[in-house]
Amino acid sequence: MFCPFCNHRESRVLESRLTTENSVRRRRECEGCGKRFTTFEKLEVIQFLVVKRSGIREPYTREKLRAGLSRACAKTTVTAEQIDDLVDTVENELLASGRREVSSSMLGEIALTCLSRLDQVAYVRFASVYRQFRSIEDFISELTNLKDRSASQAAAQSSSKNVEAATISGGKSGAGRDS
Numbered sequence: 001m002f003c004p005f006c007n008h009r010e011s012r013v014l015e016s017r018l019t020t021e022n023s024v025r026r027r028r029e030c031e032g033c034g035k036r037f038t039t040f041e042k043l044e045v046i047q048f049l050v051v052k053r054s055g056i057r058e059p060y061t062r063e064k065l066r067a068g069l070s071r072a073c074a075k076t077t078v079t080a081e082q083i084d085d086l087v088d089t090v091e092n093e094l095l096a097s098g099r100r101e102v103s104s105s106m107l108g109e110i111a112l113t114c115l116s117r118l119d120q121v122a123y124v125r126f127a128s129v130y131r132q133f134r135s136i137e138d139f140i141s142e143l144t145n146l147k148d149r150s151a152s153q154a155a156a157q158s159s160s161k162n163v164e165a166a167t168i169s170g171g172k173s174g175a176g177r178d179s
């Protein structure tokens with residue numbers, strides 16, 4: 001690593017930290033001039049192509065996905081860090097698929113799945129653009145699906161809590177004691 005101040009080739013690492021964007025931040029000190037500087041190392045991954053609905057292929061760009069998610073999350077409680085984490089999650093799922101080309105529909109569905117767990121309003125906004133809503137019925141249908149999924153998830157969580165409570169209290173109840 002060349003020093004940005006004196007161009008000396010040798011430096012020593014004082015501190016390393018993982019950042020939220022799948023990179024490593026390193027604080028270094030030049031062995032030539034003694035000045036300190038920071039470097040960032042990012043894992044270079046194989047770039048993949050996104051196949052659009054029209055059949056056109058274009059390189060995947062993180063910024064484009066982030067911009068779309070940011071627009072959907074505008075004026076919600078979703079933070080910039082949560083958006084970055086969401087983009088990281090989508091990218092990791094795409095990389096795990098092992099494909100060199102991914103359809104825009106696959107990319108959108110993964111983003112929607114992640115977004116539905118984060119913020120329902122942002123989910124509907126993103127879905128309306130991604131799924132090209134043309135009428136109020138499209139919105140109502142998506143809202144109904146979202147409401148049904150939320151209700152079934154709440155029921156599943158409630159059921160698992162009841163099972164846990166029954167398991168915990170089962171050992172403390174009076175049933176099974178000899179009097």
